[in-house]
Amino acid sequence: MENLRNIPGVQMAPSFNFTGVRAQLAQCDLVVHPAQGWAIATEPPEARVTGFNECAENLAAKICIEYDIAPTALVLVAHYVYAGNEYYFLYHFVHGDHDIFGGITFxxxxxxxxxxxxxxxxxxxxxxxxxxxxxxxxxxxxxxxxRRRTRLSL
Structure with missing residues (x-):
């Protein structure tokens, strides 16, 4: 992950805060390339109980807002390190867009x-x-x- 720091345009957020489960504060380490729309979020090991797996929608929305990434351009990868093993997950969402309150909802x-x-x-x-x-x-x-349905007359 440290190697990614050397990519031009990459920003690092070692303590990226967002709203977690039950509106609790959650954190992750974040590597993001706003111009290319990708982010890799690393969950801290101590977050096992309030991990971002349960609140990935909030994480994605906060990344898009903070880094001005269009929801339809976001690539979100989650990185976990447990018991010396690394895991990477690619996140997909059914829907993500700007909402009527001026925010972003996934x-x-x-x-x-x-x-x-x-x-x-x-x-x-x-x-x-x-x-x-x-x-x-x-x-x-x-x-x-x-689409608006049209009536058929018989």
Whole structure:
């Protein structure tokens, strides 16, 4: 993760605060590239009880707001270190957009475990200055506006 610090445009937030479970304060270490729209959030080991898995929607919204990333451009990767093992998950959401209150709302978080090969490939790609591919964007199936139904006369 430290290697990512050397990428031009990357910002580090060692104590990124957001609203967690039951409106409790939650924290993570964050590496974010606002211009490319990607963020890697590392959950502190002491956060096991109030981890961001239960509040990924809030984390994604706060990242978008703080770093001016469009919800439809966000790539969010969660990084966990437990018992000496590292795990990376790619987050996807059912929907994410600006809300009527001037904020951003994400709903329907689900995550996919990245295997060691995928992680190595992603980190190598980012270190080379590349941007994550469209398959990694958090919003995969944007909600389409409802179409007005037309009546059929018989």
């Amino acid at each position: 709903i329907g978080a689900h995550r996919k475990l990245l295997d060691a090969g995928q992680v190595a490939q992603l980190l190598q790609h980012l270190l080379a200055g590349g941007q994550p591919g469209p398959e990694m964007i958090a919003i995969q199936n944007p909600v389409q506006p409802l």
